[in-house]
Each structure stands twice: as C-alpha cells, then as structure tokens.
Amino acid sequence: MSAPTGYRLLLPSDWVQIPVRHGDAEQAARDIVASAFARVPTDVPRDKLTPLRLELERRLLMAVADARRAKALELYLPMRLAGEVNLGASIVVSEAQLPARPGAKGEGDHPSDPAEVAVQLLSGDGGPGTDVSSGEVDGALAVRRERIVPADPERGAELATRRVDYLVSVPGDQTRWFVAAFSTIGADGPKDDLADALVEWFDALMTTFRWSWT
Structure with a gap:
C-alpha cells in the first residue's frame, strides 16, 4: 500500500483551518479576521470594532506562532459568526x-x-x-x-x-x-461540563477522519 498524501475531517462550518507549514499562515489569519468583520452590521460604530478587530488578529497570530513552534501542519479554531474567535478550544494537526x-x-x-x-x-x-x-x-x-x-x-x-x-x-x-x-x-x-462535552465532540469528529490519496 502506498502512503496517503492527506486526510479529511468533517468539521462544522464555524471552524476555520489555518495551514501552518505551507502557505502564509499569518495572512490566512488576517483574512479570517477580515471575513468575520465583513459580516458585522454596518450600523455598528467603527470605533468599537477597531479595538476588537486588532485584539482578535493579535490572538490569532499568537495561536499561529504557537502552532509553528510545535511544527504543526494545520491549526483549527472555532470562529463565531459575530466575529469573535473562541481560543478556549483548538485542534493542532502535526x-x-x-x-x-x-x-x-x-x-x-x-x-x-x-x-x-x-x-x-x-x-x-x-x-x-x-x-x-x-x-x-x-x-x-x-x-x-x-x-x-x-x-x-x-x-x-x-x-x-x-x-x-x-x-x-x-x-x-x-x-x-x-x-x-x-x-x-x-x-x-x-x-x-463544557470540557466534557467538547471532548465527546472531538471523539465524534475523529470518527469522520479519512485518509486521502492524490
């Protein structure tokens, strides 16, 4: 059997993938922030959004740096529709x-x-x-x-x-x-209880794991 060249996971739509080893991970993080804030209603004052956006970008870039130090392949984070990232959970693939x-x-x-x-x-x-x-x-x-x-x-x-x-x-x-x-x-x-539920969710997610060959 030849070795697989990749894998697939059926992640929920509110989780985002940041490639760490290949491509510009920092730019990918900035693009995620830009996409999240593009969905914020236009009537929200800009002076309130700017500090939040800068903090979100800072935290994402820190997560990318941590993943890179761990020599990870990909980093997955849950992204809320309101434009906030929940760094209380993460998946690092290496x-x-x-x-x-x-x-x-x-x-x-x-x-x-x-x-x-x-x-x-x-x-x-x-x-x-x-x-x-x-x-x-x-x-x-x-x-x-x-x-x-x-x-x-x-x-x-x-x-x-x-x-x-x-x-x-x-x-x-x-x-x-x-x-x-x-x-x-x-x-x-x-x-x-939340940690218990998230661990159960991750175990269920791993049942969707599949190797891929290209």
Missing part, C-alpha cells in the same frame, strides 16, 4: 517521524513496528490522571491519550487545559504517525 530500530549486526536499521510503538505508548508513564487506550482510525492503528495539562505561565499557558491526542499510524509508512491534538480550557476549568 506529524511525528519515528526513528528506525537498529538492526542486528551487519544489518541496516528497520522501521519501527507500529504495534510496538503503540504498546510503548500504552505502557508509558503519561503522568497522573492520564488515560490511554488503543483502537483504529480509518483502518489504521491508533492510540488515544487524554490528560490535564497544568498551567505554565512562564510558557504563556495561563490556564490548565484538557488535552486529547490521537496518534494514528500512517498506512504504508511505518516511520510516520499522524497526530491530532485537541485542547480546551472549558468554561470553569478543564474538568467542567
């Missing part, structure tokens, strides 16, 4: 390249077996309260990991977040894993 396993003496390196990698992820210490399980996503071996990430003001994370990662082995290429990382701060904390 790719993990696995090192090859050393072969026996006189042999070259061998690709890491996805099943062995999954066992290591399942048996690894992910920290207190980490929940790890395995399954399949569009026919590919996958590991789901859920945990609470504490606040870290020194790194710009002022609030604790609930994070769910899907690590999916790429068919036809044992050296690559697809990673979809969802995070939310909830309404009153990462363990509240």
